[in-house]
Amino acid sequence: MREEGISAIEKFMPLYRALTDLEAMRNAAARLRDDPISQLYRRYSLPYALCIGVVRAGEWASTVAETLVAEGRYGVAVGEDLEAARRMLEEAVARAAQADPWLREHPPRVEWWGGQFAPASIPADHPLVQTTAAAFADTTNAPAILEGMTYGADMRLLVNEGRTPTILFGPGDVRDAHRPNERIAIADLRIATQTLALTALRFCGIA
Numbered sequence: 001m002r003e004e005g006i007s008a009i010e011k012f013m014p015l016y017r018a019l020t021d022l023e024a025m026r027n028a029a030a031r032l033r034d035d036p037i038s039q040l041y042r043r044y045s046l047p048y049a050l051c052i053g054v055v056r057a058g059e060w061a062s063t064v065a066e067t068l069v070a071e072g073r074y075g076v077a078v079g080e081d082l083e084a085a086r087r088m089l090e091e092a093v094a095r096a097a098q099a100d101p102w103l104r105e106h107p108p109r110v111e112w113w114g115g116q117f118a119p120a121s122i123p124a125d126h127p128l129v130q131t132t133a134a135a136f137a138d139t140t141n142a143p144a145i146l147e148g149m150t151y152g153a154d155m156r157l158l159v160n161e162g163r164t165p166t167i168l169f170g171p172g173d174v175r176d177a178h179r180p181n182e183r184i185a186i187a188d189l190r191i192a193t194q195t196l197a198l199t200a201l202r203f204c205g206i207a
Helices: 008-032 082-098 101-105 127-140 155-161 186-203
Strands: 050-057 068-074
Touching: 008 050, 008 068, 008 082, 008 101, 082 101, 127 186
Parallel strands: none
Antiparallel strands: 050 068
């Protein structure tokens, strides 16, 4: 009944385009900002990515798909109001649905679920940042590079809920973490260990 069914897959296409347009708009706006936080994300082309990583649709290969569920990740900027960011996505989906006669009568539903990682930061001139950077430089004879990270982390809980100054620092390349053959080079582990030990000693006024 190809001519009688309304394909949820086809109706998802304008919604997906609306989401990618939203991603492009948000990141273009971020590139125009010149505040200290935005400077930390300059090397990323998509610091605030909107990624649809899972799409499930239909019940049978020869039947028009009547349902579709898409799941994804929505990057939020440091300092951005979370409720405002959610409304921005919901409004983008609603506008796309209004432009389609069928979706206008059968609007899609947006749900916020699972792990939601709020952004967090501390000032670059905070003693914890400066002490760690100096310890790294003394350990490696190379300057520390300060930059923002685009992944979710528990730092949000320590900073936002626990009011505890926190930084993200560790050995190796984050791309080698949380994947098959997860690994760290011994040399990188040694550098991180020495840096943290020196940071703790200096921060506590011992060295």
